[in-house]
Amino acid sequence: MTAENELLTMYWDNECLYMLDQRLLPHRVEYLACRKYPEVAGAIRDMAVRGAPAIGIAAAFGMAIAAYEGLAKGYDQPQMQAHLTGAAKELFKSRPTAVNLAWALERLNRWLSDNAGLPPQETAAGLLLEAEKIYAEDLANNRLLGINGAALVPDGSCILTHCNAGALATGGYGTALGVVRAAVEEGKDVHVYIDETRPLLQGARLTAFEMIHENIPATLITDNCAGYLMKQGKIDLILVGADRIAANGDVANKIGTYALAVMAAYHAIPFYVAAPLSTIDLTLPSGEEIVIEERSPEEVLYCGGQALAPEGINVYSPAFDVTPAGLIKAIITEKGVVYSPDQEKLYKLFAKG
Secondary structure, eight states, rough: OOOSSTTOEEEOOSSSSEEEEESSSOOOOOOEEESSHHHHHHHHHHHSSHHHHHHHHHHHHHHHHHHHHHTTTTTTTHHHHHHHHHHHHHTTOSSSOOHHHHHHHHHHHHHHHHHHSOOHHHHHHHHHHHHHHHHHHHHHHHHHHHHHHHHHHHEEEEEEEOOOOOOGGSSSSSSSHHHHHHHHTTTTEEEEEOOOOTTTIIIIIHHHHHHHHHOEEEEEGGGGGGHHHTTTTSSEEEEEOSSEETTTTTTEEETTTHHHHHHHHHHOEEEEEEOGGGGTTTTTTTTTGOOBBBBOTTTHEEETEEESSSSTOOOOOOOOEEEGGGSSSEEEETEEEEEEEOOOHOOOHHHHH
């Protein structure tokens, strides 16, 4: 992998993972060089890289980095195995809500289990190959997902989106924004309304950046403007991504998603979730079991180093909320569209996959 354009989320070169530091966007385009797996874990935890599919890919490459670290230290096979077990645990702890991170690590751990007798050099090469497969599969799945979702986007649509579910949140192309891209590629005229997405402004900083980069017509709004736009009849559909989808179709996504779904239901606006199968967690019966990450109060109290609130005020800052399946018109995946999602339909989707 090489950096072909400024929106490439990450690339691998010479035993090093380079990740676009999304904390600096839209003002600076810089790549973090991660040569040790704790650096990858830190980049995920501190949201230099973010978006469920993207952090899963990053964690996979983090395991490859850990293997090459072990080679550099001269580890034998048992030492390498112990080292990789520790790396997987640290990477797993970096962010708790997005299931793709756990999914990717479990996939690499299965590979390690199936290839336990390999010498360290072959173990490192195998982990790298598996990480590259995860990266390539994500890009291919996003394109298929986009095609499936574009069929739901009428020509002339005004689309509301929340947070960032584009190329920056994935291996490339995007989930919710992948649907937008596919619709545009089909020649459809669309306009995207972008929630700013407080407190870290992923909509204002990242989605707006992508839309300008792609020359897709878009308008930035404050989060609390969305309901007014719906009332005015200016929104035709809502498209969001997901960080984890429970077996019954409940969806965890960026805080504020639930409120949009409630308002969409009131205004009879279709509410769509776009996510790959790797984001669906069949081990969780419902959204009630999803662990919701709470972020540092500093993210609410400050913006760009500037204090926004009086010192001493209490802060509650969940990063995500859960939208019940009953508020979701359909979940769009690379294997098809699931209308009125529930456990039976999602299980059938996996069987189909």
